[in-house]
Amino acid sequence: MNKWLTLSLLGHAWLSVEAVTAAELDMFEGMFQVHGFLTQAYIKTTDNHFFGDSEDGSLDFRELGINASYRFSPRVMASAQLLSRRAGEMYDGSPDLDFAQLEYTAHTDEDDRIGLIIGRSKNSFGFYNDTRDVAATRPGIFMPQAIYWDRVRNMVLSSDGGQLHAERQHDSHLFELRLIGGKTPIDENVENSYLNPAFNPKMEQDGITLGGRLLYEWDGGRFRLALSGAFLTLDAETSLLPDGEIDIDYRVLSAQYNNGPWSLTLEYMDQPIDYKGFSGQLDVADTTVDGYYLQGNYRLHEDWELFTRYEESHYDKNDKNGSESSAKLGPPAHTFFSELWTLGVLWEPTEQLMFRAEFSNIDGTIFLSNLENNPGDTRRDWNLFSLLVSYSF
Amino acid sequence: MKTAYFAFALGFLLCFCEAAHSVDLVINLDVSQQRLSRHTVRSIFSMRTTQWPDGKPIHVFVMGDKSDLHKEFSKQLLGLFPHQLRRAWNRQIYSGMGQAPIRVDSENEMREQIANTPGAIGYLSEAFTNEHVRRISIE
Numbered sequence: 433m434n435k436w437l438t439l440s441l442l443g444h445a446w447l448s449v450e451a452v453t454a455a456e457l458d459m460f461e462g463m464f465q466v467h468g469f470l471t472q473a474y475i476k477t478t479d480n481h482f483f484g485d486s487e488d489g490s491l492d493f494r495e496l497g498i499n500a501s502y503r504f505s506p507r508v509m510a511s512a513q514l515l516s517r518r519a520g521e522m523y524d525g526s527p528d529l530d531f532a533q534l535e536y537t538a539h540t541d542e543d544d545r546i547g548l549i550i551g552r553s554k555n556s557f558g559f560y561n562d563t564r565d566v567a568a569t570r571p572g573i574f575m576p577q578a579i580y581w582d583r584v585r586n587m588v589l590s591s592d593g594g595q596l597h598a599e600r601q602h603d604s605h606l607f608e609l610r611l612i613g614g615k616t617p618i619d620e621n622v623e624n625s626y627l628n629p630a631f632n633p634k635m636e637q638d639g640i641t642l643g644g645r646l647l648y649e650w651d652g653g654r655f656r657l658a659l660s661g662a663f664l665t666l667d668a669e670t671s672l673l674p675d676g677e678i679d680i681d682y683r684v685l686s687a688q689y690n691n692g693p694w695s696l697t698l699e700y701m702d703q704p705i706d707y708k709g710f711s712g713q714l715d716v717a718d719t720t721v722d723g724y725y726l727q728g729n730y731r732l733h734e735d736w737e738l739f740t741r742y743e744e745s746h747y748d749k750n751d752k753n754g755s756e757s758s759a760k761l762g763p764p765a766h767t768f769f770s771e772l773w774t775l776g777v778l779w780e781p782t783e784q785l786m787f788r789a790e791f792s793n794i795d796g797t798i799f800l801s802n803l804e805n806n807p808g809d810t811r812r813d814w815n816l817f818s819l820l821v822s823y824s825f
Numbered sequence: 826m827k828t829a830y831f832a833f834a835l836g837f838l839l840c841f842c843e844a845a846h847s848v849d850l851v852i853n854l855d856v857s858q859q860r861l862s863r864h865t866v867r868s869i870f871s872m873r874t875t876q877w878p879d880g881k882p883i884h885v886f887v888m889g890d891k892s893d894l895h896k897e898f899s900k901q902l903l904g905l906f907p908h909q910l911r912r913a914w915n916r917q918i919y920s921g922m923g924q925a926p927i928r929v930d931s932e933n934e935m936r937e938q939i940a941n942t943p944g945a946i947g948y949l950s951e952a953f954t955n956e957h958v959r960r961i962s963i964e
Contacts, residue, residue, distance in 0.1 A: 463882075465924050501924055506876030506883070511921035531921045542865060542878060554920045562920040569915045599873075601864055652867045652904055653913075690909070731906065734896075783890045783911065824915070 468498035469824035471567040476818070479811035480797060481804040483582075484520035486816075494518040494525065495565050507537040507547075515565055521803040522582060522621050530554070530565070531590060535597075543602065549595040556610045556645045557588045557660045558684045558699055564589070567822035571697065571727055571739070572776050573788050574818070577799035578723030578743040579684055579701045584626075586619045588662050588682060591641055606649040616641045616664060623668075624802050626678050626705070631670035638665040638677060658686040668710075676709030693731035700724040702749070716760050722749040737778040745770045745798050754796070766812035770796035784823055792816040848898045849960045851936075853945040856881075860964045867903050869946060871913040872923040877944060885926035886938050886947035894932065898948045902963065 473493040477486040484492030499513035512532035518525035533551035540546075554562035558579055563569040575582065593614020600607045618635050627633035643662030649655070662682045669675050686699045703721040707714035723745035731737050746752050747768035754768030776790035797810040850866065852858070856877060861869075868874040869883055876882055888895040890907040899907045917923030929935045932953045939945040940957035954960055 463924075465918075467918050467925065469919070497919070499919065499921065501918075501921065503875070503882075503924060506880070509924075513919070513921060533921050535922065537875075540874075540876065542862075556920075562922075563916050566915065566919040569912060569919065601868070604864060606864070652864065653909075654904075693906075731908070734891075734906070734908070780908065 463503045464500070465502075466498070466500050467825060469495065469566055469568065469822060471495040471820065471822040473573055473818055473820040475816070477814055477816050479814040480800055481520065482800060482816060483522075484804075486520075490520065492518055492520045495567065497530065497565065499530075507540065509535045511535075517565060519582065520801070522585075522801050543600060545597075545599040547597045549597060550593075552590055552592045553595050553614075554590050555588050555612055555643065555662065556647075557643070557662065557682075558645075558701075559656070559658065559686050559688060559697065561588060561660075566824070567788075567820060568786060568824045571729075572741065572774065573790050573820045576699065576725040576727070576741065576743055577770065577772075578725045578745045579699045581625075581799055582621075583799060583801040583803075584622050586617055587622050587664070587680070588641075588643070589617070591616055593640060604651045606647075608647040608649070609644065610647075611644040612662070613640055613642055618666065621801065621803065622666075626666065626680075627668060627670060629802050631672045634669045635666045635678075638667045640664075643682075653688075654690055656686070656688040656690075658684075660684040660686070670710075673713055674709065674711045676707060676714065679706040679708065680704075695729040697727045697729075698724065719748045719757070720750075722746055735780050737780075739774075739776050739778070741774045741776075743770070743772050743774070745796075747798055763807040764810075764812075766796045767800075767807045767810060768796075768798055770794060770798045784825055786820075786822045786824075788818075788820040788822075790816075790818050848894055848901060848948050848950055849954055850902060850963060851939055851947055851949045851954060851958045852961050853939055853941075853943055854957070854959055855943045856946070856959070856961075858961060860962045863902075863904075863963050866963055867905075870903055870910065870926070872917055872926060875923075881944045884942050884945045886929050886935055886942075886945060887926045888929055888932075888935065894948065894950055902948070 475483050475486040475490045475493060484490030496516040497513055499511060501509060501511035503509045513530040514527050515530035516525050516527045517523045529552060531552050531554050533549050533553045535547060535549045537545060537547040556562050560571060560575060561580060564575050564580055591612050591614030596611040598609045616637055618637055623633045623635045641662055641664040645658055645660040647658040664680050666678045668678055681704045684699055684701045688697045701723050705719055707717050725741055725743040727739055727741040729737055729739040748757050751757050752769060754765035757768040758765040772792050772794040774790055774792040776788060779787045794814050794816060796812060800810060870885060890911060896907055899905050899910055914925050918925055929938055932949055935947050936949055936953055936958060939947045
């Protein structure tokens with residue numbers, strides 16, 4: 433259904449462009465727009481696989497996107513985006529409908545705005561989730577894995593349903609609320625992260641994902657604070673155990689301070705996971721995953737930026753070194769946590785082109801995908817070097 | 826020789842003054858607003874506010890990130906670096922929540938577009954404003 437909506441939107445837009453002369457094109461006055469991006473990365477790790485066979489140097493991280501939007505009036509806009517994402521063994525690059533939505537602003541005045549969004553829309557979650565696949569908006573080559581796990585990317589990526597959007601400006605204070613209700617497109621990355629791939633897990637969402645984000649901005653974004661949450665239940669079938677359910681609560685606290693060329697960002701995630709059913713055999717896996725990162729950026733010159741980031745993730749927030757989880761569940765302790773330091777440089781020679789280079793020193797492997805690594809064969813201490821080039825228009 | 830020095834000094838001063846010239850927020854004559862608050866201006870140029878209080882669509886015009894006038898405008902009137910403004914546009918464009926402003930390549934083009942597009946807003950250096958567009962102050 434959504435695919436047809438995009439096709440007909442794009443088709444309609446294309447026909448409109450074809451049918452008018454150059455002079456009439458000005459009638460659009462920028463109301464019809466097409467944008468896109470192409471990103472290619474190179475990844476080299478000393479050990480372990482991350483976005484492809486990275487020990488030998490991987491080019492298996494590529495993102496292509498194209499979108500079209502049409503503003504019917506100041507209060508009504510339709511937009512859709514197609515995305516092809518190649519990410520090692522996690523994503524094969526086949527095109528997906530990233531979003532296809534209609535936004536309607538029900539009320540607006542100088543200080544307030546209330547609107548509805550229907551269709552498939554990106555979830556505003558933390559500071560970066562809604563444009564996580566767009567290099568030009570990411571805080572680095574990779575999303576900070578402590579919050580925005582690539583191995584369970586689809587869990588909060590987007591939802592098919594409706595969103596409520598409200599904003600209130602009071603002097604230099606801006607409050608923004610987004611409420612989400614919809615189906616989440618679950619994929620095998622999610623299935624194989626919340627259950628052992630050896631069980632051949634299949635999951636379906638029970639009901640809908642409810643969630644939202646409350647964002648506060650002071651002085652045009654000098655200080656930003658956000659609280660995000662998403663709550664979902666997955667019905668799971670496996671080849672070994674009786675059926676069961678997995679309840680996942682995903683909560684993120686985000687804070688950012690921008691001052692001239694400096695910027696400091698902190699995000700913290702807390703994720704209680706409750707395994708129900710499975711005749712009680714997975715009760716032992718119940719846990720609260722947590723993680724945080726702290727990133728400092730400095731704009732050296734108008735085209736250059738340096739950053740450093742420290743990230744930490746734990747499978748069980750009460751077992752930071754993974755030893756208890758290892759004893760309970762089997763795989764080595766270092767697969768239950770990660771601590772990493774990253775240093776990166778960004779160069780934006782033009783408005784459209786960006787280059788990044790980054791180096792990370794990593795202890796632990798929690799964020800590695802089971803689809804790319806056998807947890808028992810991973811190495812605890814490893815380094816990651818990556819390059820990225822991205823063009824957007 | 827003295828005259829040459831003087832001319833050089835004068836030229837230098839003029840250049841200096843030119844560089845320090847303030848940038849004015851400029852609108853199409855049909856927009857009835859008399860002044861705008863700084864947060865409204867920020868919201869308009871980050872492509873979040875899309876209509877004037879009377880319901881007419883807002884058309885935002887900007888020059889390239891590298892143009893001196895755009896840099897001055899961003900810093901002086903919005904309190905943002907051009908790359909921060911661009912990131913705000915990108916976040917909107919690639920999440921389907923907004924559109925990009927219309928790009929012009931010169932001040933002449935900026936003035937012409939603002940003069941001819943109802944609901945238009947942009948910016949010009951003092952020397953470029955004329956009777957076909959209106960300067961608007963920020964309160």
